[in-house]
Amino acid sequence: MKIAVVGVGYVGLVVGTGLAENGHFVTCVDREEGRIQSLLSGHLPIYEPGLEELTKRNIEEERLRFTTDFESTVANSLLVFICVGTPSLDDGRADVSEVMACAEQVARAMNGYTIIVLKSTCPVGMADQVRERVANLTTHPFDMVVNPEFLKEGAAVDDFMRPDRVLIGCDDVRVQEIMKELYAPFMRTGKPILCMSIRSAEMTKYAVNVTMAARISLINELANICEAYGADIGEVREGLMADSRIGSAYLFPGIGFGGSCLPKDVAACATFARDKNIPCDMLDAVSAVNNRQVATFIDRIFNYYGGSVSGKRLAIWGLSFKPRTDDIRHAPALRVIDALLEGDATVAVYDPVANRKVAEIYGDRILVGAKSYTVLEGADGLVIATEWREFHNPDFVRMGTLMREKVVFDGRNLYNPKVLANCGFRYFSIGRA
Ligand SMILES: NC(=O)c1ccc[n+]([C@@H]2O[C@H](COP(=O)([O-])OP(=O)(O)OC[C@H]3O[C@@H](n4cnc5c(N)ncnc54)[C@H](O)[C@@H]3O)[C@@H](O)[C@H]2O)c1
Structure with a gap:
């Protein structure tokens, strides 16, 4: 399949390379000339273990290209993956302006039937807004898919190549089949491809990140109580992890979570909960504990x-x-x-x-x-x-x-x-x- 990946950051570069590695023809496009130039001269703009070798191999085998030419890339692709940033605004809301701007560019560049795949993490309802905006700008037929990304930086290649699950938010059965075909080579380990509504897929991404963040804030709060009473969180943690109902992941006490996902996604989820007058004390507490830590x-x-x-x-x-x-x-x-x-x-x-x-x-x-x-x-x-x-x-x-x-x-x-x-x-x- 011919694929365009828009946004060559931590996600786009791994997604583009991973899809190329599985035999697809992928063109990655970014608006930053310097980023594309550095990729063309063989230098990755980010550090991610195992990625450089994979990227180089797929460039050499002519399945992976990098360009700033948005129009012709989109015009020649069946699938367009949007992987641009959705950072926090000052009030915690997700800044979706890059996603919308990118969708508008896609709408103007489309040259026939296109599947627009939203990989960027966006508040629930965003894909519907994108669909409406694109429909106003093009006469070409298109479908929307929400396909959140769950890779972890530091283990991104492995996470993308062998995902725990692939989530496909999409209303159209034929499009679901195309997405399943695309991801089939990644699912040989028997992990599931989950098809669901677009809004459920958008919410699932937040649900996963909020749950992981909550575990970190909880272990940090427990650590502080341990310290005050002369208990040892390392020993307490062993007792927790041994419980099969709890498990070991995301239970490391420390100075809190950071990165480009957990802090912003917890904050964004709280803002769109509040927009519908849904109390979100748990989400607020997760952020507050993290800041205090x-x-x-x-x-x-x-x-x-x-x-x-x-x-x-x-x-x-x-x-x-x-x-x-x-x-x-x-x-x-x-x-x-x-x-x-x-x-x-x-x-x-x-x-x-x-x-x-x-x-x-x-x-x-x-x-x-x-x-x-x-x-x-x-x-x-x-x-x-x-x-x-x-x-x-x-x-x-x-x-x-x-x-x-x-x-x-x-x-x-x-x-x-x-x-x-x-x-x-x-x-x-x-x-x-
Ligand atoms: N970083 C992660 O570990 C991770 C994991 C899962 C999901 N996500 C989500 O994926 C999205 C991307 O995250 P990231 O960390 O890769 O972001 P990033 O900031 O590293 O990369 C975004 C890239 O998009 C480019 N861009 C922006 N607008 C563009 C446009 N109109 N045309 C072409 N290029 C454009 C930027 O120049 C930049 O290179 C976010 O929504 C994030 O929440 C991130």
Whole structure:
């Protein structure tokens, strides 16, 4: 099938490459010339494990192309996947302006029957609005499909190639069959393709993200109670996970969730609930707990230094919102950096892949280290914000010789408190007395 993918970000690039890998002819189009140029010269604009090799192979085998030529790409495609961003507005609402603008462009470029597939996460009812708008702009026949994406950054290739399920929101049985054919190669593991109404598909995406976010906020709240009473959230977590009704996923205590999906989708879901006067106390609490979690962690750092970090030098390990990605959107690490800079501290940061993106934001206001140990030189403390594998078993003796003051603020519970104490460190973690 000839496919257009509009928006070559974290989702579009994986979707386009994944579809090409399964034999389809895919043209990915983005409005950012620089992004397309970098792809054409063999450089991925994002870091995602396993993606570069796959992208290169499909370009070489001429199943995958990148362009800024929106019109001819859409005109030559049966399926157009919309994968543009839907970030948060100030009031928490999803900003759907890029989706609508993109749909209008598709409507003007269509050259015959087209299936418009909405992959971007949009509030319930958005696909109907898009359908109405497109119908006003074209005389060509078209169908709408909502096909939310569930990939996780850091494991996106695997998630897309071997999904837990594929969701197809669509009213037309023939279109459902085309979508099933498209995804058939991905479903050899026996996982289901679920067909449902367009609005149910839109809502399912929010339901999934809200549920995952709620689990994280719940474990964080439990961690805080543990800490106040001298219990250990690590032990409590083992008891929770052993219960088959609960399981282990999304139950890691820490400094809260970030990224481009969970914070914005919880907030957006709350706003469209309120639009219909549906109370959404649970959703509000999930966001509030998450915001408080990182604020409390920052307070702990300040309190340790007697209320002021002025003149202190703090090292930070981990900047991306989670390991195995360079995505720093809504990353807790950025909240920590902002607070420390506000408090007049010197901040030296290190991340295996997100250094460049953070340097672009802060410029010379922070020091960016090429290696994890270099940022520890002369540090009055180390903050751990992301649980990259390389931070799990550091050389504590070497760390101690480099740092001016041996204190670690661990926002991801990476270490055994007894080991740190034996090495002469003051150690603060989450939910452990
Ligand atoms: N990032 C994730 O892990 C993830 C997972 C599932 C779903 N989603 C959803 O998928 C959507 C895309 O997310 P993302 O993280 O890939 O976004 P992104 O910001 O990384 O990428 C969006 C891309 O779309 C391009 N774009 C915007 N308007 C365009 C237009 N009119 N024509 C051509 N290109 C255009 C931008 O230049 C950008 O490169 C969002 O709705 C998000 O909520 C994201």
